[in-house]
Amino acid sequence: xxxYIALPYSHPDQWVKTNRMAKFATFDADLMRSGxxxxxxxxxxxxxPFATFPDTWEYWRDYSHELMKMCxxxxxxxxxxxxxxxxxxxxxEMAKKLGLPIEYATPATE
Numbered sequence: 001x002x003x004y005i006a007l008p009y010s011h012p013d014q015w016v017k018t019n020r021m022a023k024f025a026t027f028d029a030d031l032m033r034s035g036x037x038x039x040x041x042x043x044x045x046x047x048x049p050f051a052t053f054p055d056t057w058e059y060w061r062d063y064s065h066e067l068m069k070m071c072x073x074x075x076x077x078x079x080x081x082x083x084x085x086x087x088x089x090x091x092x093e094m095a096k097k098l099g100l101p102i103e104y105a106t107p108a109t110e
Contacts, residue, residue, distance in 0.1 A: 003031060004068045004100075005040040006092070007077035008085035010055045020079050021045055023107045027077055030108075039067045057087040068094055073101045 007024055011017050024042050031038050041060050044053060053059065064087075068074065074095040082088050095102050 001035070001073070002037045002039060002071045004064075004071040004074045004091075004095070005031075005038055005042065005077055006074055006082075006088050006095075007040075007042060007079050008081040008088055009042060009045065010085075010087070011081070023079055024077060027105065027107055031075070039071065041067065057090055060087065061090065064091060065094055068098060068100065071100060073103060075103045075105055078104055078106050 005024065005028060007020065009017060009020055011020070021042065024040070028038050028040070028042075041064050047053075068091070074091065076082060076088060076092065092102060
C-alpha cells in the first residue's frame with residue numbers, strides 16, 4: 001500500500017510552515033510504522049537547508065501528479081487551512097480524476 005499525503009504548506013509565517021512540517025513528519029512516521037508506505041511533495045521540504053524550490057502549486061503540480069499516479073490512496077492531513085489551500089484542493093481533484101480513494105485524517109496534536 002502506497003499513500004500520497006496531501007497537506008497545506010505555504011504560509012507567510014515561517015513558524016506556521018515549520019509547525020506544519022513537524023505535524024507532517026509525525027503523521028508520516030505513524031503511517032510508515034503501521035506498514036503504509038508514503039510519498040508526498042512535502043518530503044522535498046527537508047531539502048530546503050541545501051536547495052531552494054518555489055512553493056507555488058504551479059511548480060509542484062506535475063511532480064504531485066506523477067507521485068499520485070503510483071499510489072493506492074490519498075490521505076489529506078487536515079491541518080489548519082487545508083480546506084482553502086490551493087494545492088490541497090487541487091490534489092483532491094487530481095485524486096478524484098485518477099479514481100483514488102481519499103481519506104481525511106486529523107493530526108494527533110491538532
